[in-house]
Amino acid sequence: MGMDRSDVHHAADTGEDHPHPKHELGYYAKRIYAIRDLLIEKGVLTQDDIQRQIDYQEARSPANGAQLVARAWVDPAFKKRLIDDPKATCAEMGIDAASINEFVVLENTERVRHLVVCTLCSCYPRPILGRPPDWYKSLNYRSRAVNDPRGVMREFGQELPDDVEVRVHDSTADIRYLVLPLRPRGTEGMSEKELATLVTRDSMIGVVDPLAPQ
Amino acid sequence: MESPRFKPGERVRVRAEDHPGHIRTPFYVRGKAGWIERVYGDFLNPEALAYGKDGLPEKTLYLVGFDQKEVWGQYPAGSQDKLFVDIYDHWLEPA
Amino acid sequence: MARRHHDLGGLPAGPVDQTEHALSDWEILADAVNQALGEKKIKRTDEMRRAREDMDSELYRALSYYERWIASMETILTEKKIFTSEEIDRKVAAFEKKWGEP
Numbered sequence: 566m567g568m569d570r571s572d573v574h575h576a577a578d579t580g581e582d583h584p585h586p587k588h589e590l591g592y593y594a595k596r597i598y599a600i601r602d603l604l605i606e607k608g609v610l611t612q613d614d615i616q617r618q619i620d621y622q623e624a625r626s627p628a629n630g631a632q633l634v635a636r637a638w639v640d641p642a643f644k645k646r647l648i649d650d651p652k653a654t655c656a657e658m659g660i661d662a663a664s665i666n667e668f669v670v671l672e673n674t675e676r677v678r679h680l681v682v683c684t685l686c687s688c689y690p691r692p693i694l695g696r697p698p699d700w701y702k703s704l705n706y707r708s709r710a711v712n713d714p715r716g717v718m719r720e721f722g723q724e725l726p727d728d729v730e731v732r733v734h735d736s737t738a739d740i741r742y743l744v745l746p747l748r749p750r751g752t753e754g755m756s757e758k759e760l761a762t763l764v765t766r767d768s769m770i771g772v773v774d775p776l777a778p779q
Numbered sequence: 780m781e782s783p784r785f786k787p788g789e790r791v792r793v794r795a796e797d798h799p800g801h802i803r804t805p806f807y808v809r810g811k812a813g814w815i816e817r818v819y820g821d822f823l824n825p826e827a828l829a830y831g832k833d834g835l836p837e838k839t840l841y842l843v844g845f846d847q848k849e850v851w852g853q854y855p856a857g858s859q860d861k862l863f864v865d866i867y868d869h870w871l872e873p874a
Numbered sequence: 875m876a877r878r879h880h881d882l883g884g885l886p887a888g889p890v891d892q893t894e895h896a897l898s899d900w901e902i903l904a905d906a907v908n909q910a911l912g913e914k915k916i917k918r919t920d921e922m923r924r925a926r927e928d929m930d931s932e933l934y935r936a937l938s939y940y941e942r943w944i945a946s947m948e949t950i951l952t953e954k955k956i957f958t959s960e961e962i963d964r965k966v967a968a969f970e971k972k973w974g975e976p
Contacts, residue, residue, distance in 0.1 A: 593941040594900035599965035600947060601907055603957045610910050618906035618913070667819065684805055684883035686923055687939070696897075696905070700890050702939050708887035711807065711862055712851050720890055731860045733847075735883060737803045738840050738865035739822055797875040801924040806877040807884040829924035831954075851884065 625695035627766035629660045630743060633693070634769065635761035638748040647745070648672060655693065662692050666739040671732070671771070673747040678725060680718070680733045680771040681742045682710035690741040694766060701770060711735055723773045744771040751778050783839045783868070785815045790874035791843060793866060801829035804870045808862075812874045813845035816863060824867070839868040879931040880923075901940040908943055917950050925949040 590598075604610045633655065637644035647654045651670050655662035662668060668690065671679035683689065684707045689697040700706055709717050714731050718724070725731065734742050746768040752760060755778065768775040785791055795810030803825050818841055823834030847860040854860065877885075897905070911917050925946035926934065937945065952959055 590900060591941075593937070593944040594898070595966045595969055596948060596962055597900050597904045597907065597944045598969065599962045600944070600951070600957075601903060602965055603961055604907065604911075604951075607956065609916060609956060610907070610914065614910040614914065615903070615906045618909040619902060622902075622905060622909070666822075682883075684807075685803060685880055686926070698892075699894050699939070700892050703890060704882055704935070705887040706890045707882040708885040709890070711805075711883040712847075712854075714860070715855075717890055721892070727855075727858065732863060733861070734863045735805060736865065737805060738819075738825070738867070740819060740840075740842075740865050795875070801920065801927060805883045806875070806881045809875065825920045825923075828918050828920035831918075831921060 622691075622696065625692060627694050627764075627769065628761070629655075629658075630690075630694050630766070630769045631761040631764035632658055633660070633743075634745055634764045634775075635757045637745055638752075638760055639757050644672075644745075651743070660693065664692050665690065665741050668693075668741050668743065670743050670745050671734065672745045673771070673774075675747065676728075677730045677732060678747075678771060678774075679742075679744045680710060680714045680731060681736060681744060682707060682733060683736045684708070684711055685735075685737055688736040688741065690743050693741075693743055694769060697770075698766065718772055721767065721772045744769050746771075746775045749775055749777050783818045783841075785818070785839075785841060785868075785871065785873075787815050787817060789815045791815055791841075791871045792874040793843070794870050794872060801826050804866055805864065807850060808843075808845065808864050808866070811845055811850050813843045813849065815841050816844040817842035819865065822867075841866055841868065841871065843871070878927055879929075879934045880927050897940075904940045904943050904947070908947060911947075911951075916956070917947075917954065921950045922946045 601615065605612060633647060636658065637647050643654070648670050651668040652662045652665065671681070673679060687697055687702040689701060691697070706717065711733055714733050715725060736742055746764060749763060752763070763776040763778065765773070765775060767773050790812060791814065792812045793804060793808050793810060797809070818839065820840065821837035822840050824838050825834070828834040843864055843866045845862045845864070847854045847858060847862055850862055908922070912919060922943070926942050929942070929945060933945070934942065948959060948962065951957060
């Protein structure tokens with residue numbers, strides 16, 4: 566994940582305490598501290614507003630998505646609810662998806678795999694999964710996910726036969742997409758908690774299948 | 780609210796046009812033919828929101844499906860792979 | 875019809891670099907300020923996207939993800955007359971004076 570609590574706290578301080586030598590900050594890094602201070606001075610935002618966002622973001626991670634997927638794997642009625650009304654079903658699990666305008670769950674099957682990209686910028690279901698990985702935001706992924714999804718998947722270790730259909734979703738509007746990966750074979754009898762450990766962030770973007778059981 | 784112009788299953792083509800400003804219809808899909816997979820409903824127009832306007836009137840947003848072969852021409856033979864893009868009503872015409 | 879620099883789908887490109895970097899505190903701050911501005915409806919994501927699309931193309935490709943965000947934040951917030959670029963410059967100069975030379 567990266568930043569620990571003390572480093573994150575420093576980000577919201579009023580310019581007094583930075584964990585690394587301040588003179589080494591780049592051009593834009595210095596400007597965001599200036600922007601932050603100006604916004605506070607002019608009463609546009611408060612320290613609390615900013616800290617709240619830092620805290621909110623810290624609480625979002627792929628673990629939320631993994632919880633949803635594992636429950637969907639063991640409970641067919643839950644899976645149906647998740648696909649029919651993802652926002653309400655997230656609320657059921659105590660996952661706050663309220664800030665997503667609209668949210669669609671794409672179910673993988675033996676015959677179909679989905680891959681999600683935002684070629685125009687970096688749209689991603691942040692309230693469910695947290696921040697996107699660097700690679701998802703990269704120029705190369707945004708270029709190739711739409712015309713070479715199998716090539717991209719291959720780089721991540723996923724080789725799919727020709728008779729499996731790959732469906733790429735380019736999220737160009739307010740809809741946010743979450744892949745519901747296929748439950749791996751040999752997982753009968755595993756608990757929901759154990760199943761959740763197989764559900765990786767990358768499997769919910771769709772670039773790979775979930776992990777196989779030990 | 781008017782009912783959507785297109786229904787799921789209908790064949791559509793993305794307008795092969797361009798204009799300055801903020802556009803959420805990717806270049807690679809302009810002029811391509813596909814089908815309406817789903818009707819998402821009405822949303823504020825991002826092309827106007829991008830300039831601080833209110834984005835009204837709302838535009839119907841569709842999930843439009845394309846065969847990869849149709850979009851790229853060069854795509855592995857025999858593949859059933861598909862590409863789905865979220866496209867606003869004013870960028871679509873009947874195919 | 876011209877393809878703009880952010881409209882990348884289908885362009886020839888190299889392998890996807892899978893290395894991930896832990897966010898610096900300035901990146902976490904950029905992220906949080908951006909979200910807070912959105913929550914307070916000071917600006918819309920659509921405006922920020924437009925600003926990035928209108929950037930110089932070479933700069934777009936050269937900057938990192940959060941650097942682009944900070945650049946577009948400056949464009950939109952100065953456009954809305956919340957502050958000026960000169961005010962940002964003065965603040966940065968004050969920081970540099972306080973923080974001293976390497």
